[in-house]
Amino acid sequence: MNTHAMQTIWKITEVLQQAEQLEAALSESLDLITEEVGCEEGSVRMLHEKDKRVYAMLNVGKTDITGYSVALGEGIAGTVTLSGKSELVRDTAQDPRFSSTVDEETGFHTRNLICVPLLNEHACLGCIQLINKKEELTEEDREICENLAALIAIAVEEKGFSVEPNEDRKPMIVLRNVIKEYGSGETVNQVLKGIDLEVYEGELLVVLGESGCGKSTMLNIIGGMDTMTHGELTVDGKDMSRPTEAELTEYRRNFVGFIFQNYNLMPNLTAQENIDFIAEIAQDPMDSAEALEMVGLKGREGNFPSQMSGGQQQRVSIARAFAKRPRLILADEPTAALDFQTGQEVLIVMENAIKQTGTTIVMITHNVEIAKMANRVVKLKNGKVHSVRVNMHPLPASELVW
């Protein structure tokens, strides 16, 4: 192996050893190896013992394949998981075992791939797969991947990991090839460059990404607060790409709730009035006193925003969002303005409210630690989906540290 590849493997060893949440570490490792080998996509697939199916748990690349699985023995991933032997496919068109079903569904084109089993002493746990190297795949690539697979297998054995089938998730929101541009002609700035994304009913989805990568823009499009330049948005199967004014009002009023970084409370209204003001126009609102109790602010009904700390104001804004009983809550960096301890308290409050109400949440953050409490994490980079992971074991907000 070349020196650079060795260094990458060392780095991955460290990442996996220090993992507090295996899924986060697996995602980081896969990201490093996909880049090292020079592939477009990469995925980790895990065998579900009872089902005898191999489920995609996380992937790097713009196509989310975490909803897909193959039977043990089927396709390349199924073959490798069954045989425990790695496969290098230089041209998928020439390999009869390659199943193009996922490609057909996602519109992706797999040209070549390398698939390596995750082996421990007793069994094969699944496989990792890298797709579409620009140049020809080499035996050295195989060696690099086998090293990674060995490290992952050890980590999985040490930390314990269970796989749950996730193919029957119901998509509530679907974005297809969403493009957002500012300006026109020669000065056009493409901020979202073709986003495909699902938000599933009942999940806490965290959208991660560095400042300026397009998170807020995407969230605002989902929330009907901004419009896209091209693409499609469907909500519960209904096309909302170009909604009428009436549809938009109805959607914003009853379907979505918002939580912002800077709370956005009305300064001249009390905590209770801030909630009533929004809740009253909803169809079946929660009682504002009940909503305040849910966020631990019983007794603060009459306080004005200026009489409350940042954390308390954010809790009022959480109560306000949940009080509408919306189907979906969109939270834009809800803890970014708060110190660690207050931020964590706010996340614990959100976690409880989610448990009590079952509301679907999309929360955006640039804080990788916060992503560990999610059911699913989508990372954006430069206006595109960079990776997706399912957290089989979300961390409680109380265990997060940043």
Ligand SMILES: Nc1ncnc2c1ncn2[C@@H]1O[C@H](COP(=O)(O)OP(=O)(O)O)[C@@H](O)[C@H]1O
């Ligand atoms: N109204 C606007 N006009 C022009 N450019 C904008 C506008 N809003 C956002 N942008 C640009 O879009 C990019 C993404 O912004 P944003 O979605 O706010 O990123 P994030 O929330 O990930 O920090 C940034 O480069 C920003 O400068």
Ligand SMILES: [Mg+2]
């Ligand atoms: Mg933002």
